Structure formats: structure tokens, C-alpha cells
Amino acid sequence: MSPRDDDQDMSSDRDEAVIAGRAVASDDAALAEVLGSLRASAQHQAPRPSEALQVLLTHGLDPADAVPTADVDLGTPVPDAPAAILELDAARSRRRRRTTRYVVGAGVAATLALSGSAAAAAVRDGVPLSEVPAVIGRQISGTVGDALEAVGMRPASDPVSVPTSHPSQGTSRNESPNPSEGEPGRSGEEHGRSGDAPASPGTATAPAEAPGRKDEAPGRPDQKPDPASTPKVEQPGRSDGAPIHEGGEPGGSESDTGRSDGAAAASPGSEAHP
Amino acid sequence: MLGDADRVIAAARAGSADAFTAIYTDLAGPVAAYLRAKGVSEVEDVTSEVFLAVFTGIARFEGDEAALRSWVFTIAHRRVIDGWRRSSRRPDLVPYDAESDVRISRSAEAAALELVGQERTLALIGLLTDEQRDVLVLRVVADLTVDAVASVLGTTPGAVKALQRRGLASLRQILSRQGVTL
Numbered sequence: 001m002s003p004r005d006d007d008q009d010m011s012s013d014r015d016e017a018v019i020a021g022r023a024v025a026s027d028d029a030a031l032a033e034v035l036g037s038l039r040a041s042a043q044h045q046a047p048r049p050s051e052a053l054q055v056l057l058t059h060g061l062d063p064a065d066a067v068p069t070a071d072v073d074l075g076t077p078v079p080d081a082p083a084a085i086l087e088l089d090a091a092r093s094r095r096r097r098r099t100t101r102y103v104v105g106a107g108v109a110a111t112l113a114l115s116g117s118a119a120a121a122a123v124r125d126g127v128p129l130s131e132v133p134a135v136i137g138r139q140i141s142g143t144v145g146d147a148l149e150a151v152g153m154r155p156a157s158d159p160v161s162v163p164t165s166h167p168s169q170g171t172s173r174n175e176s177p178n179p180s181e182g183e184p185g186r187s188g189e190e191h192g193r194s195g196d197a198p199a200s201p202g203t204a205t206a207p208a209e210a211p212g213r214k215d216e217a218p219g220r221p222d223q224k225p226d227p228a229s230t231p232k233v234e235q236p237g238r239s240d241g242a243p244i245h246e247g248g249e250p251g252g253s254e255s256d257t258g259r260s261d262g263a264a265a266a267s268p269g270s271e272a273h274p
Numbered sequence: 275m276l277g278d279a280d281r282v283i284a285a286a287r288a289g290s291a292d293a294f295t296a297i298y299t300d301l302a303g304p305v306a307a308y309l310r311a312k313g314v315s316e317v318e319d320v321t322s323e324v325f326l327a328v329f330t331g332i333a334r335f336e337g338d339e340a341a342l343r344s345w346v347f348t349i350a351h352r353r354v355i356d357g358w359r360r361s362s363r364r365p366d367l368v369p370y371d372a373e374s375d376v377r378i379s380r381s382a383e384a385a386a387l388e389l390v391g392q393e394r395t396l397a398l399i400g401l402l403t404d405e406q407r408d409v410l411v412l413r414v415v416a417d418l419t420v421d422a423v424a425s426v427l428g429t430t431p432g433a434v435k436a437l438q439r440r441g442l443a444s445l446r447q448i449l450s451r452q453g454v455t456l
Contacts, residue, residue, distance in 0.1 A: 012435065015442050019413050030449040031442065035414050037395040041310065042415045046302030050322035056329050057298060061289030 279339035286332050294329050301325075301343065304416050305350050311399055311411040312354050320357065324350045344422040347412060351426050401448060406441030409434055 018028055021036060049057060285293035306321045314320050327349050335345060399407050405427075412423045420438075424431045 012439070015439060018442060019410075019438070027450075028446070031445055034395050034398055034445060034449070035410075037392060038307075038311065038399065038411065038414050041392055041395070042304040042307040042417075044303050044307065046299055047306045047318040047321045049298065049302075049325070050319065053298075053322040053326050053329075056291070056326065057295050058291060060291035060294060061329060061333075 279342075283332075283335070283337075283339070283342055286329070287335065289333070297328070297342070297346075298325055301346050305346065307415045308347065308350055308411055309354065311396060311407065311415065313400065314354060314357060320350075320353055324353055327353075340419075340422065343416065344418060344425055347416045347418065347422075348426045351408070351412075398445060398448060402441050402444055405437050406444065409437040410441045410445075413438065 014025065014028070018032055018035060021032065021039060282293045282296050286297055302321055302325065305324055306317050309317045309320050324346065328346055335342065337345070399411065402410065408427055409423055412418050412426060413420075418426065420431045420434050424434045427434070
């Protein structure tokens with residue numbers, strides 16, 4: 001069966017001939033004439049380009065916006081980019097910069113919010129932070145301390161005194177490979193400012209707290225060899241830091257409560273370790 | 275037709291003014307004819323808009339001359355549709371002309387046949403449906419294949435063939451009824 005057997009294919013061939021302007025049957029002469037006129041309309045002179053298009057036709061497009069190819073003859077060099085194109089380019093880069101700023105800003109805000117809420121929860125709850133691994137506790141306290149310092153809400157050393165001293169005690173105690181090291185500290189806790197005594201080993205290992213304890217740091221290495229004397233030797237250091245601590249008095253009272261709880265919680269522990 | 279089409283297209287992708295001019299010289303006439311046949315009033319402006327879009331986007335274009343032709347007419351077709359959408363939201367106010375009022379004047383077909391030359395051709399093409407006119411104009415004016423027209427209009431080659439057949443049949447009918455030539 002050939003395509004010629006099909007009437008539709010025959011008419012299709014006829015239509016294609018008319019469309020292409022080839023020799024047509026006599027009864028299609030009028031139609032061919034109409035289509036020929038239509039085809040001729042496409043041969044008219046190109047319309048006058050607009051000003052913006054004329055710029056492109058004269059100067060070309062900025063190569064920065066085009067895809068360079070190795071074997072392309074660029075023809076006439078491009079002296080300067082058209083103003084419209086430059087404006088478009090500037091708008092693009094502005095949009096890119098704005099987007100980057102939004103992304104970075106959102107990331108920083110999310111980090112601050114997360115750290116802040118974690119630290120606030122730790123301060124509010126007091127004790128449960130002792131269950132948090134030491135590294136995370138130090139990270140949170142360091143981040144919140146920096147953030148608060150940046151905002152100007154508290155002195156640089158304040159975050160150390162209120163939210164982190166107690167957790168660092170707990171974590172340092174938990175981390176301590178030798179239970180006997182913790183014993184003097186625990187006994188010290190039971191005598192009042194319990195948190196301060198064991199804080200020295202905890203803070204010594206905590207890098208996040210180091211900036212806040214710069215003034216106290218030189219004294220510590222000397223005190224380390226005698227753990228029993230550590231609370232007593234630290235007292236002057238603490239009294240030096242007292243105004244700072246008093247500045248955060250409400251927080252201090254909270255921490256005191258927390259510490260007393262912590263002491264209460266610690267005392268059975270100390271009983272468990274005779 | 276572009277001389278060394280591949281070379282011209284590559285140069286145009288690199289932003290060459292000469293290549294832009296070659297493409298514009300080759301395709302601006304057919305694009306303007308297509309726009310005119312579609313009833314666009316501001317043919318020069320819309321033609322310029324089409325080629326601005328072509329030249330600013332040609333860096334991303336890949337293909338040969340036939341593909342370029344098809345792409346240019348796709349842009350032109352979309353510009354026409356956009357223009358219709360805009361005008362439908364904000365209709366042009368035309369003063370009343372009794373001569374053009376089909377309720378009191380001759381039929382549109384008779385009026386089309388009384389015109390001469392180019393205007394008569396456009397009037398006759400204007401008697402077809404939009405789809406039939408699109409297909410015939412793109413095939414004749416833009417010199418696109420059935421597949422390319424299908425690509426421009428976003429339809430199938432079979433649908434294009436059917437529209438072409440019905441459009442030509444309508445024109446034959448109109449012309450045979452009147453029995454006049456250009």
C-alpha cells in the first residue's frame with residue numbers, strides 16, 4: 001500500500017505544495033496567489049529597530065553576559081557596554097548580595113536563638129544541665145556569654161559566674177576519671193559556696209570560660225598541687241570577683257538556690273563515695 | 275538565510291554586534307510579517323522587543339539555524355499572546371466607525387475580497403480561526419516545518435497538520451465562492 005492510495009495523503013501533498021509555493025493545480029491558483037502574497041510580506045525590509053535594540057545591534061552585548069566560545073570571531077570589538085545592560089547587571093549583583101546577606105543573617109539569628117534558649121533553659125532549670133555533657137555546656141555558656149556581651153546586657157565575666165559555674169562543676173565531676181579528685185571539692189561544696197571550690201578544676205579545662213577568668217588564671221597553677229587548699233586560696237580571687245557577682249545578684253541568688261540543690265544532690269553522691 | 279549559520283550563531287552567543295545584525299536582517303522581516311498577520315498594531319515596537327529578548331538570551335541558546343528560527347518565532351508568538359492579555363485587561367478605545375460595523379455593512383468576507391494585494395491577503399487570513407492562522411502564517415511566512423510549528427505552538431504535529439488542512443480548505447472555499455483573484 002503506497003501513500004498515494006490514501007486520499008488524505010494526496011490532499012496533504014497538495015497542501016504541502018501550496019504551502020511551499022511549488023507548482024500547483026489550476027484550481028489552487030487563487031489560493032497559491034494569496035499564500036504567495038503572504039510569503040512576499042516576509043521579504044519586506046526589516047522594521048526600524050528601537051533605540052535599545054539599536055544599541056545592541058551597534059555595540060553588541062557585554063561579553064560578561066554572553067557565553068564565550070573558543071572559535072568565535074567576535075567581529076567588531078565591544079567598546080563599552082550599553083547603559084541598559086550595565087543597569088541590568090548591577091541589579092543582578094545587588095540582588096545576589098541581598099540574598100547572601102539574608103542567608104547569613106538568618107543563620108546567625110538562628111544560632112543565637114538556639115544557644116540563648118538552651119542557656120535560658122539551663123539557667124531556669126539549674127540542675128538538669130549537670131546531665132548535659134560538659135562540652136555542650138561549655139559551648140552554650142560561651143556562646144551566650146559572647147552574645148550577651150555583644151548586646152551589652154552583662155559584663156564579659158558575668159556569664160561565667162551565673163549559668164556556667166554550676167554546670168561545669170557537675171560536668172567536671174562527671175568527667176573526672178579519678179573519683180578521689182572530686183572528693184575535696186564536694187566536701188568544699190557542703191561548706192557554703194560550694195560551687196566555687198570545684199569550679200577551679202572545671203574551669204581550668206573549659207576553654208569557653210577562659211576569657212572570663214583571665215585575671216584568676218595565673219593564680220591557679222600554683223594552687224593546683226594542693227587541692228585541699230584550693231577553695232581557701234580562691235577566696236580572694238572570688239572576693240575580687242565579688243562585685244561582678246553581686247552585680248548579677250538576682251542571678252546569683254538563683255544560682256545559690258541551684259547550688260544548694262546541687263549540694264543536696266551532691267551530698268548523697270559524696271556519701272556514696274566514702 | 276544566514277550565510278554561515280553556525281558561525282553566526284556562535285558569534286551571536288558571544289555578543290557580537292555583527293552577528294546580531296545578521297540575524298536581525300534575516301529574521302526581522304518574517305517576524306514583522308507574522309506579527310502583522312496576527313493583527314498586532316505596533317509591529318515595529320513588538321519586533322524590537324522580540325529581538326531584544328532574543329539577543330539578551332541567545333547566550334543560553336543551543337542549536338542550528340532551524341532551531342534558532344523556531345526559537346525566535348516562539349518568542350514572537352509569546353509576545354503576541356502577552357499583548358493580547360494586556361489589551362484584554364486594558365481594552366483600546368476605538369471611535370465608532372459605521373463603515374466597519376458588520377451589523378450595518380457588508381460581510382467581512384466580502385470586504386476582505388474587495389481589498390487589494392497585501393491588505394486583502396491579511397483580511398482573508400483574518401477570516402480563519404486563530405489556530406489555523408497561526409499554523410498557516412508560521413508555515414508560509416516563517417518557513418517552519420510542521421514539527422517546528424508544533425513546537426512553537428506547543429501542540430502536536432498531527433494537530434498542526436489538521437489545522438493546516440482545515441485552514442487551507444476554508445481559504446479555498448472563500449476564494450471559490452467569490453471567484454476573484456488578487
